[in-house]
């Protein structure tokens with residue numbers, strides 16, 4: 499296939515193929531794929547909203563291809579499986595086992611999906627990069643600030659808007675994981691049905707705040723205390739990893755704010 503023959507449909511087919519091939523289908527419901535123009539003004543605004551270190555799509559692509567021009571950002575969203583969501587609804591302090599598996603091993607499948615989509619485009623002669631894979635994850639978690647925020651990127655593609663919990667509320671809810679790829683291939687962008695209203699799909703009901711065992715969620719997005727969420731995970735969940743869940747490393751989080759809430763699996 500020539501790169502000029504690659505359409506949005508082709509990309510969606512590749513993502514759906516990788517969803518099966520990487521084992522992501524064990525953990526997630528089928529992905530939704532959305533597209534943004536690499537020139538969208540939001541990417542420049544994130545230098546102020548997230549921080550000056552946050553990459554534009556152009557900067558991210560230039561990490562691997564110094565002479566290429568970024569044209570499109572592809573974002574995909576994989577909702578957590580119904581069984582994992584149902585299991586987590588009953589929890590009050592820690593993730594159920596299926597949720598924990600998604601955080602630790604589902605995330606590895608998602609990393610493979612990103613990488614393989616970028617590799618597929620590269621093999622078809624199109625400079626492409628999965629920016630998350632170029633970031634320093636330890637630094638991002640230490641500073642609570644990534645150089646490529648999957649939620650902010652997905653917001654630009656029209657995938658969804660931020661909730662009080664900080665999660666991105668999509669057509670398929672907030673219980674999901676996100677990934678993205680920047681490419682030099684020009685493809686039509688999706689519209690943002692919510693315009694620039696970055697909290698449009700959150701009904702501000704406070705259910706996530708009441709679910710959070712760490713007191714990390716406030717009455718407004720600005721009141722959110724991310725450090726409390728991280729400390730809760732480090733003190734109360736990570737130490738359970740070997741005995742309760744049965745593996746030695748990889749991240750864990752409770753995600754209680756994403757289950758038993760009106761935005762869990764649909765736009766409320």
Ligand code: B12
Nearest residue numbers: 642643644647648663664665666672675676696728751753
């Ligand atoms: C560091 C990190 C964490 C840290 C801190 C999270 C944080 N920053 O909020 C810790 C360890 C605590 C954590 C916890 C969790 N995480 Co985490 N984490 C990340 C990581 C690596 C980077 C996040 C980041 O730095 N973002 C940038 C900062 C600036 O974003 P932020 O603080 O959230 O931004 C807020 C403000 O900017 C605000 N805002 C304020 N003013 C304005 C104005 C405008 C115009 C806009 C647009 C926004 C805005 O909106 C944002 C949302 O709160 C990402 C992966 C990635 N690279 O994107 C995953 C990621 C965010 N985590 C994810 C998940 C699922 C979780 C957990 C549920 C754990 C789990 N799996 O069970 C919890 C949920 C916590 C929560 N309430 O959201 C998913 C989120 C998907 C989703 N459903 O939204 C991500 C995207 C991973 C992935 N690949 O899917 N995480």
Ligand code: SF4
Nearest residue numbers: 661700703704706761
């Ligand atoms: S539970 Fe309610 S307040 Fe929290 S993110 Fe969902 S809709 Fe918004």
Ligand code: SF4
Nearest residue numbers: 710727752753754755
């Ligand atoms: S992941 Fe857990 S601790 Fe963190 S904000 Fe959500 S409910 Fe609170």
